[in-house]
Amino acid sequence: TNTIRVNLAGVLDAQGNAGTGTGSSGNFSIDTRPTVVDRPPEVTVTISDERLTTGETATVTFTFSERVTGFDLNDVQYDTSKGTLGALTAVGTDGRV
Structure with missing residues (x-):
């Protein structure tokens, strides 16, 4: 149930356009x-x-x-x-x- 979510509105493309929505990673685990x-x-x-x-x-x-x-x-x-x-x-x- 570990994922990373990114608010794409805070991301700009090369032309300076803001993204929309969110992007999510797949489930992951961390081996320490x-x-x-x-x-x-x-x-x-x-x-x-x-x-x-x-x-x-x-x-x-x-x-x-x-x-x-x-x-x-x-x-x-x-x-x-x-x-x-x-x-x-x-x-x-x-x-x-």
């Missing part, structure tokens, strides 16, 4: 939060143990600055000769961790 198109979310990556030896495991945590969807192992680039990553598990319900 930047989206991925505007600014990609930032991510912080932490690891529970940065000095692993053969056979050890660690938890890797990806914390985003905003809710993300569709993030999976295909989005993570790492040296597969150095180890493997298990399935990703969402933490909490806000879509950020």
Whole structure:
């Protein structure tokens, strides 16, 4: 139900003629939060143990600055000769961790 209305009587054409009536925009909404198109979310990556030896495991945590969807192992680039990553598990319900 958001529209912009313009009183055309206050608008002059190139010849100086005043408009008549009103003009209205279509319905619109305002998104006050930047989206991925505007600014990609930032991510912080932490690891529970940065000095692993053969056979050890660690938890890797990806914390985003905003809710993300569709993030999976295909989005993570790492040296597969150095180890493997298990399935990703969402933490909490806000879509950020």
